[in-house]
Amino acid sequence: MSTLARNQWYVAAYGREIGQELFSRTVCGESILFWRTRPGEVTAVSDRCVHRRFPLSQAPTRLVDDQVVCGYHGFTYGSDGRCVAVPGQARVPRTARLSSYPVVEQDSFVWVWIGEPERADATRIPRAPWLDRAGWTTVSGMEPLAARYGLLVDNLLDLSHETYLHGGYIGTPEVAGTPITTEVDEDAGVVYVSRHMDDADCPPFYARSTGLSGRISRWQDIEYTPPCLYLLHSRIAPVGSVPHPDGSDPDAFHVEVVYAITPETEHSTHDFWAVARDFAPADQEVSDFLAEQNRTVVLQDVAALDVLERVVATDPPGSQELSINIDTGGLAARRMLARLTESPEAAPAAVGSC
Ligand code: FES
Ligand SMILES: [Fe+2]
Structure with missing residues (x-):
């Protein structure tokens, strides 16, 4: 099937x-x-x-x-x-x-x-409005992945891997060390995974692009609408800074990391990535830096997932995985994807149904 x-x-x-x-x-x-x-x-x-x-x-x-x-x-x-x-x-x-x-x-x-x-x-297409919104600057690209798209969904729903696979770029010890909260909106067909680090190292990706250094408040709020659109709302701010009650957030830097996860075939994927920011809008050096860094990070994922695809494709049927708390969002996404594929009539209205 x-x-x-x-x-x-x-x-x-x-x-x-x-x-x-x-x-x-x-x-x-x-x-x-x-x-x-x-x-x-x-x-x-x-x-x-x-x-x-x-x-x-x-x-x-x-x-x-x-x-x-x-x-x-x-x-x-x-x-x-x-x-x-x-x-x-x-x-x-x-x-x-x-x-x-x-x-x-x-x-x-x-x-x-x-x-x-x-x-x-x-009207059911999920939105990523920052990518061409006034006041935001975006860098983007696409990398081919020789792996099934479910492996990329797993990867993006669990960012604890940043600490290990992307150390020196976007990973710091606090990412893997901070618990997540997961929510699933079955009606809307969206999986939310949040990790708020209130006192964390500033990784090079954000230090050089924002000018912040030392300890930061770093929030990662994932919003995944299966099958294709993944948003990572990223907030970086000095330690102790929180958004104002009126919703404004003048001390923070905001980055919207967007992935479109498109199956090419059963075993290969188009990995579209985009990084939109609300600071240094005209700074070409920041744009070049973020583009180069994010592409490097994506290629680190591609290398790992290409290896994993070969393992998954050749290991004996029924080979076991062991899931823990960090996998909660990924498992919810798998369930939604399985429903979209296997029991299409049960698909959430917001993402369409077969
Ligand atoms: S005209 Fe297209 S294959 Fe013959
Ligand atoms: Fe990654």
Whole structure:
């Protein structure tokens, strides 16, 4: 049985990746062809010609006036996927049509709906508004992961690994040493995991970007909306500083770390990462530093998870794990993902259902 939840929205790309040329990305095992039409809309259709399944993203396939001309025998498609011309005959077969996918461009991401198109509801796409909000500055990227996406979900829901896997970057002893609180909103389909460190070492990631040093108050508030969107609301402030009763928080630095976790196949994942901040907005040095640091941290995860995938894939069936308190959020996420995959009718309304 597939471990992938269909009838869901997934991030397929950043908007900046898609221009007026053919672009292919595989989501949930489906090769999808994207381009930006001349009016500026992103369109998504199957990357397989209906004739002999030639990948339309491959040269010499061309995009001519928003029509795709297959580079093998010339079947020609409009941006809705409908075939408008075939070689050697005037009549275009009625069934000559590429599958098309609902697409929404939002918060700098291109979201694509995998599953039954008539069930796509754009209002259910979770939001990450900081990524293109005025007053915030964002760095971002995407790293390919040769591991199933559930391993990345486990990884991100349990940040105690920062102390060990990311020491010298974002990990300090206090991360693993501080208990978490976990809440699950079954109706909304969201898992929350919080860790508030009121007197912690300032890791290099935050020391160099904020200018704080020594001991800090460091809050990590995770909000995961299965299957795709993970938010880490990170607050860094001098020890003793708390938000004001009116909600303002002038002494703190805020970083929104966003991950979009998109299965490429059953055993590989697109690891989209973004770091948005509300300080030093125009400081290119801070942007370059955070981009380089976060990419390094992501690649540390990628290296570990690629190894873990090989182990998980080859160990005997039924091999045991042992879970402890730090795994509470990850286990809740696994349960939600299992429901989305195996018992789709039980899926929370807010994240859609099959
Ligand atoms: S495979 Fe595309 S036209 Fe033949
Ligand atoms: Fe990590």
